[in-house]
Amino acid sequence: xxxxxxxxxxxxxETIEPLRYLSKVEVAAIETELLRDYRFGQQQLIEIWGHACxxxxxxxxxxxxxxxxxxxxxxxxxPDQNGSIGLVCARHLRIFEYEPTIYxxxxxxxxxxQDFTVQCEKMDIPFLSYLPTEVQLINDAxxxxxxxxxxxxxxxxxxxxxxxxxLVTLKQVKIPIASVDMPSGWDVDKVTSDGINPDxxxxxxxxxxxxxxxxxxxxxxxxFLPYDIQKKYDLNLPEFPGTDCLIEL
Amino acid sequence: xxxxxxxxxxxxxETIEPLRYLSKVEVAAIETELLRDYRFGQQQLIEIWGHACxxxxxxxxxxxxxxxxxxxxxxxxxPDQNGSIGLVCARHLRIFEYEPTIYxxxxxxxxxxQDFTVQCEKMDIPFLSYLPTEVQLINDAxxxxxxxxxxxxxxxxxxxxxxxxxLVTLKQVKIPIASVDMPSGWDVDKVTSDGINPDxxxxxxxxxxxxxxxxxxxxxxxxFLPYDIQKKYDLNLPEFPGTDCLIEL
Numbered sequence: 001x002x003x004x005x006x007x008x009x010x011x012x013x014e015t016i017e018p019l020r021y022l023s024k025v026e027v028a029a030i031e032t033e034l035l036r037d038y039r040f041g042q043q044q045l046i047e048i049w050g051h052a053c054x055x056x057x058x059x060x061x062x063x064x065x066x067x068x069x070x071x072x073x074x075x076x077x078x079p080d081q082n083g084s085i086g087l088v089c090a091r092h093l094r095i096f097e098y099e100p101t102i103y104x105x106x107x108x109x110x111x112x113x114q115d116f117t118v119q120c121e122k123m124d125i126p127f128l129s130y131l132p133t134e135v136q137l138i139n140d141a142x143x144x145x146x147x148x149x150x151x152x153x154x155x156x157x158x159x160x161x162x163x164x165x166x167l168v169t170l171k172q173v174k175i176p177i178a179s180v181d182m183p184s185g186w187d188v189d190k191v192t193s194d195g196i197n198p199d200x201x202x203x204x205x206x207x208x209x210x211x212x213x214x215x216x217x218x219x220x221x222x223x224f225l226p227y228d229i230q231k232k233y234d235l236n237l238p239e240f241p242g243t244d245c246l247i248e249l
Numbered sequence: 250x251x252x253x254x255x256x257x258x259x260x261x262x263e264t265i266e267p268l269r270y271l272s273k274v275e276v277a278a279i280e281t282e283l284l285r286d287y288r289f290g291q292q293q294l295i296e297i298w299g300h301a302c303x304x305x306x307x308x309x310x311x312x313x314x315x316x317x318x319x320x321x322x323x324x325x326x327x328p329d330q331n332g333s334i335g336l337v338c339a340r341h342l343r344i345f346e347y348e349p350t351i352y353x354x355x356x357x358x359x360x361x362x363q364d365f366t367v368q369c370e371k372m373d374i375p376f377l378s379y380l381p382t383e384v385q386l387i388n389d390a391x392x393x394x395x396x397x398x399x400x401x402x403x404x405x406x407x408x409x410x411x412x413x414x415x416l417v418t419l420k421q422v423k424i425p426i427a428s429v430d431m432p433s434g435w436d437v438d439k440v441t442s443d444g445i446n447p448d449x450x451x452x453x454x455x456x457x458x459x460x461x462x463x464x465x466x467x468x469x470x471x472x473f474l475p476y477d478i479q480k481k482y483d484l485n486l487p488e489f490p491g492t493d494c495l496i497e498l
Binding site: 041044051227243 | 297340341344364477
């Protein structure tokens, strides 16, 4: 009887399913599952992501390609998880011999974020006390800006100060911007035509829906997702080369 | 007057100081400083070290070089920090498409270690309930053994069961052994001639004194140490290539 159930007709060749672009709800669901069921720690995930972001920056902007005499990078950090990823990214960039400067206007009273801050301070990475409103000063001082401001968890319809002002400034800078996970101020779920316009996007875990039409250099970073999560959410991640923690899409 | 203090004689060319081999006391001092003053988290350090160990394994034993049909690896984990590094190493090896099996006889009731364990279980990495005493079974089933059993914090003069028995078994295996940080059972501070004899040693942060005469493949892994710590302890670390998290010594 079982034999009758075999398909003797030729099976279609296995098709490669396209990479999934995640909605805001899916991002939150995956993160919850990683923390609650897979027992990843927030500190651990932020370290993995921040390190991968630093590697992406070295690929997109190698030390030898920088136009300024000093390998300066401005890292703008938001109040939540994205901001801490920015702090870790800055720390690893320092190890890779870049000269990061951090602008972190609102420090959250949360031990994890505070610890990542101290790690940077102890590495003698300078912190700016304010962001120059004169955009030319930013263009002149840095080779690029890393936007680690707002992540998928932020309500893009109600961006508060000081971040609204920062985004106005970043819209005007002429040096390249690299955004961590998603461009700050964009709607996770929709293609945005206003807002900041990064040259590089470093998607974490999987790209977000808003990245569908992104035309700059796009990296997928953070190679650690358990296979069951990848399957459950049909992520169809590409194959990462060798032991690389990221891949250019 | 100040001029008189200038040395007009030619200064000796800057000599490259040799890499420091750390004592047990120095290892403990550096770790305390990293955790207390630099505010690194234990979870964060274990993740960094475990990932770097997995990369070292891929360099020393590339998938294509393995003699067995399946890319099997036995990871033996001790009760403390070294064991958790082994768990993280196993998880990343799974991501790199190896087939790790974990033997973790004593699970410490500590949230950090438990979380790393769950992460492995949820990745469907098998855990052995006992280590075969028949060494041939180990030689036949695995391509190599990772020794993540005892670290610098363990008293080598009083290795307790089940670890004493495990070391007896590991002394007899014919497949290569890679030791995490230091070979289990060795005295941190002295060259040992008895004890297990690993083919590969993955020193974390800086090599330990016992590694002075180690003749196998020796990696220095974990590239994150703040420059002030490197200076304070005269580590004289070699220059890591590119963005690599390890270097072969």
